[in-house]
Amino acid sequence: MIGPPVEVPWLSRRAVDAAPLLLGSTLQVGRRSGRIVEVEAYEGADDPASHAARGGTPRNQVMFGPPGHLYVYRIYGMHWCANIVCGIDGQPGAVLVRALEPLEGVDGMWADRPKARSEVDLCSGPGKLCAALGVTGDHDGVFLLDADGPVRLLVGRPPDRVASGPRIGITKAADRPWRFAEAANPHVSRPHPKPPPAG
DNA sequence: GACAAGATTGACT
DNA sequence: GTCAATCTTGTCC
Numbered sequence A: 001m002i003g004p005p006v007e008v009p010w011l012s013r014r015a016v017d018a019a020p021l022l023l024g025s026t027l028q029v030g031r032r033s034g035r036i037v038e039v040e041a042y043e044g045a046d047d048p049a050s051h052a053a054r055g056g057t058p059r060n061q062v063m064f065g066p067p068g069h070l071y072v073y074r075i076y077g078m079h080w081c082a083n084i085v086c087g088i089d090g091q092p093g094a095v096l097v098r099a100l101e102p103l104e105g106v107d108g109m110w111a112d113r114p115k116a117r118s119e120v121d122l123c124s125g126p127g128k129l130c131a132a133l134g135v136t137g138d139h140d141g142v143f144l145l146d147a148d149g150p151v152r153l154l155v156g157r158p159p160d161r162v163a164s165g166p167r168i169g170i171t172k173a174a175d176r177p178w179r180f181a182e183a184a185n186p187h188v189s190r191p192h193p194k195p196p197p198a199g
Numbered sequence B: 001g002a003c004a005a006g007a008t009t010g011a012c013t
Numbered sequence C: 001g002t003c004a005a006t007c008t009t010g011t012c013c
Helices: A014-022 A106-112 A126-133
Strands: A026-029 A032-042 A072-073 A079-086 A095-106 A151-156 A160-163 A179-182
Touching: A014 A032, A026 A095, A026 A126, A032 A106, A032 A126, A079 A106, A079 A126, A095 A106, A095 A126, A095 A151, A095 A179, A106 A126
Parallel strands: none
Antiparallel strands: A026 A032, A026 A151, A032 A095, A032 A179, A072 A079, A079 A095, A160 A179
């Protein structure tokens, strides 16, 4: 799917550079929304852990398209994972949204995640937040900056303090510190990565 | 056509 | 902490 000719300069950069800038923005689906507090960067041929490492396939084609689109895939045959496509056009890249701080539509989130133990647990994981917001494969490829779109990204100010650390759940290139989270925010999916140096 | 692996979660010990 | 659930995708023959 090719999106409308809207420029998204803050996403037109390497995934590892765009990822921390997405912290603090809001992901909105219908009446449900959450503030992005944890992300991971996935790049192209130079990132063995990325779906785009071995070139384009029917599944990952959105990663090779223009920035600002949503890449949704199914993991372990059960859960959905949502990514925000970034990178310079032609160079694949995406930022996995790993955790949200619920803002609006919390009742609806509980309806779709009745087994959550607490409000913090509603969106504290990539599969959890997709279930809570209602994101599915039907949303793969949608443009996030379309005011009338089914899934929207509302750009916000990134936090002052961002913690970084290794990505979760991968076996390749597991040493790269490409996971980013808002420091001290309790809505993250796992224990906080290393905070930045004081100062 | 067959097979192994996977950017996870939830239940159980 | 350990482990099963569940099935699509990509690779190889």
